[in-house]
Amino acid sequence: MENIRKYFNEFVSISDADWDVFSSKLSRVEFPKKSLILEIGKRERFLSFIEKGIIRFNIPKPDHDFTFAFAFENTFVSGYDAFLTQTPSLYNIEAITDCVLWQITYEDLEAVYNNTSIGDRIGRKVAEGLYLRKMKREMSLLEDTAKKRYLDLMNEQPLLIQYIPQKYLASYIGIRPQSLSRIRKTI
Structure with missing residues (x-):
């Protein structure tokens, strides 16, 4: 409290x-x-x-x-x-x-x-x-790419993002899980 x-x-x-x-x-x-x-x-x-x-x-x-x-x-x-x-x-x-x-x-x-x-x-x-x-x-x-949205989330909550399933992260940034896998490979 x-x-x-x-x-x-x-x-x-x-x-x-x-x-x-x-x-x-x-x-x-x-x-x-x-x-x-x-x-x-x-x-x-x-x-x-x-x-x-x-x-x-x-x-x-x-x-x-x-x-x-x-x-x-x-x-x-x-x-x-x-x-x-x-x-x-x-x-x-x-x-x-x-x-x-x-x-x-x-x-x-x-x-x-x-x-x-x-x-x-x-x-x-x-x-x-x-x-x-x-x-x-x-x-x-409206403005950012899916990759930027993912990177922003990683920067804002780096320790906590590991607990979020990839399918939820992908949905949140507006893409399918397969596309998120490709983004993660380029980082």
Whole structure:
């Protein structure tokens, strides 16, 4: 839980009283490898902080899953569109490795916003972080080659990328596993 406070302290000083309110609303949850954290068609009830593990966002297809995002340790993760609207998710969120998450419910987050002096700012910063990751991903898909997308992921998460199956990496960068094999041979 201390990593969450460190995360917040990077952009705002949070008082002990506000931290006590926020941290009292958090629940520690473990998800084994390959389990669904959020299933397509279900309502996203939580905003989560990844203490340990790797998560992928995917849309299941008959012949393969389309992976469109990864989330790593010490970041917030959520089916954020479904969380904000409290409507069913259009995708799955899956634990690629064993994961430990700290979760806060939608209702409890609203209570933090209403009962702390810093709640709105924290919420805004988390939302900005999620948005910036999304925009970076979209721009990469429009501007970069598959090889550059792979190299960027290797540079951003060099130790963790070894735990992601090649088929998920290939889907994420928009190619088939065979093409990713060819890219890896040239590196």
